[in-house]
Amino acid sequence: MQKIRLRYTKRGRLRFASHRDVARAFERALRRAGVPMAYSQGFNPKPKVSWVGATPTGVASEAEYVEISVVRELPTELLRQELNNALPPGLDVLEAVGVPVGAGGGSLPDRIEAGEWRIEVPGVTEDQLAVAVEKLLAADRVEVERLTKDGKRTIDARAAVVSAAVTRTSEKQDCLAAQDAQPATQRHECPGLAGPYGILTVVVRQTSPAVRPDDVLNALCAVASLELPAPARATRLAQGRLDESSGKAGFGGLVDPLAADRVTASPIGQGSEPENGAGCDTSS
């Protein structure tokens, strides 16, 4: 038996899929690709697939992680390609790393402490957004309401925010250029540079209850009396442990959760180098 950890994306239209939708699509792809999965014992055997903290419905991601168990050792790059052939476009496996037997470094959930999100806010200028970010970071506590299945609940959206910064225009040009290179099925409508269009990057610690991009946005609106004229769009760019050595979290402030396995894994198990998430949310 071998454990394999995968990093995959949830891009374009696929961002509207819920975690359950993604899990179903993934498990079906494993069967279609003929992956010799290990199954749980018992009356109702299930393939061994361990999910780590899912993105909310409507949020895209460049850095989702999952661990699968197979009954015999597989070349991981080949597995990655076969799996991508079976997955719907948008769910793209970027990297597959075999977990060496007896490897240290902790379990996958142990290696994920925070997430980095890019939030695009059409209709809001960079300066407006920058003012709001400043106010948010200056506050100790910002309460927002969230609708859960048990009714409304109030959570503090500030404490979990490790860092927040506004992306400036020059970087947005790159984003749009990256968009144009995408096939139509994966491209989302790019609002263009005609109107105001703020982009924000935040690093949020995983807490319970989880603070989501929506909560951060609501907090920004609350502290700066912002109104959002159009729905914002969020993308998870990276996940990992906060890098204590860098002192200040931000870009590069998260430790790649697969790094520890990659060092010790055999070279054939190496997937292609993943993106660092600097592009637009649909870039590959």
Added chain:
Amino acid sequence: MTVESVFAQLEPLLPRVSKPVQYVGGELNATLKPWEETNVRWALMYPDAYEVGLPNQGIMILYEVLNEVPDVLAERTYAVWPDLAALMRENGVPQFTVDAHRPVKAFDVLGVSFASELGYTNLLAALDLAGIPIHAKDRTIDDPIVLAGGHAAFNPEPIADFLDAAVLGDGEEAVLEITDIIRDWKAEGCPGGRDEILTRLAETGGVYVPRFYDVTFRDSDGQIDSVSPNRERIPDRVFKRTTMDLDAWPYPKQPLVPLAETVHERASVEIFRGCTRGCRFCQAGMITRPVRERSIEGIGAMIQTSLEASGYEEVGLLSLSSADHSEIGELAKGLADRYEGTNTGLSLPSTRVDAFNIDLANELSRNGRRSGLTFAPEGGSARLRKVINKQVSEEDLIRTVSASFEAGWRQVKLYFMCGLPTETDDDVLQIAYMAHNVIREGRKASGRKDVRCTISIGGFVPKPHTPFQWAAQCDPETIDERLRKLRAEVNSDKSLGRNIGMRYHDGKPSLIEGLLSRGDRRIGRVIERVWREGGLFDGWSEHFSYQRWIDACVAELEPQGVNVSWYTTREREEHEILPWDHLDSGLEKEWLWADWLDALDEQEQDDCRWTPCFDCGVCPAMNTDIQVGPTNGKVLIPITPVTPGTPVTNPALT
């Protein structure tokens, strides 16, 4: 001319609606084609929510059959929930297909599959949202031909005003023939406009164009006086279509697998079509005759293709009564052997008690979950089961159930109907005694206390083209009262009653379904009024409003001299012209009437699959015949090598 996708306008609305994934398309095995490279374009609609409509086999089959023709395009569209519909109106986004998000109005044909009559208001909503006039007479050459199919199309009269055409019966061959006629007409430059294309379709005898028939009613009793073609080239009767060799039509080959969760999370393979058991309430069994079995090899090939193309963990062996397939035993064993160790479950969604045996159940559950067993005695008393021709004895049921509990099952579900012709309170109370016996015998057989029995009860709705088409429908008050008494009886013995679950709906939606099922053209105004007043998704209890339907009936029917009870709780007369008499299902009306009299006389009718022909009329009228195995000892070929946990062997990973 090209047609633009509306996705760019739709996408900003999606974060604001529930379950947005149902609107984005991208199903596995969906087909996308360039618009301008095709000559005939179909939008196929299932007029209910995506989660219900996506798994529909009819739509899936026609979608694939049409898209296999190089110059034909087929896309799918479903009913949009009110949250998105409101935003679409606000932002000028029309009803779209989920494949390429093209506006439905741009297609040549809008084919709508009606499994039930409760989708009628959703048809009007979709037409309106598409920008297509809801009345067929107001449509122009720029509008699609609105074409109905599915079981409800065997009486499309209530929606006659909204339809351009309807097809009765199997669609595989019909859609291709219709496509050819449209292709030729377009190539000629659309001579004669809409009237001419509809006339060309109608003159084949297999497409019903309601506006080419005049229906007159009598003032004296409200009954139909006459139905007649109102122009040349139009036949008096329209016949149903029957696809004979199912092995020649192995669809769907590439089942659509959605991202969204749907009501059937499995691959489905139709093992035969038609049913001659002769249950008198069952419209499906009457209108899909004769029985046509798929061969064991054909089934085996379809199952493997479906599993490879879908990744599903379960295969449903579909038909109206799957355990009746003449080779079901060999089939189940062959499949269980073949998929041993691959975590692939097999299910028979509809089984009869008398055709079922435990060996079959064990084979079916060998490689997958052992879910509950479901049986449908339909009637609580032996007397009532004779009336409806459901030839199941309580002894058969108890024997089967005991054996199931002995073999490790812990739960059975029993389906019944309430409000059947001649039914009394006592017939319904027998359901309670049957359920009590199931628990008693189940405990004995299993040696456990925790066995369960769920009784699920639906209101009976008399349907066109059945021996019960003349029957008076039971009023909702009587049904609700009988169900109340039944519940009390179930719980009269607490030690048994606590292991019995009871599921039912009140009788009101059934009455409206009855109104729509046996309605005529006068019902169109009622449907339109209900829709204009906000009626939608009538199959969903949270959206259905009985009062809205009743109010609309009062407003629209009473000025025409009829009312709800005239359509529902009134027993029809022998020689009354029924609204669907000119639509030919092959069944002789005289035979149906004789079978109705037999029902009242508690006389049973055998199945012609095993016993001689009883002259229902279908085979000679439609030039068809029953097709039943055996396929001469042919067996399923095992697959090797087997990859653990999956039915798919990928050479790259071995």
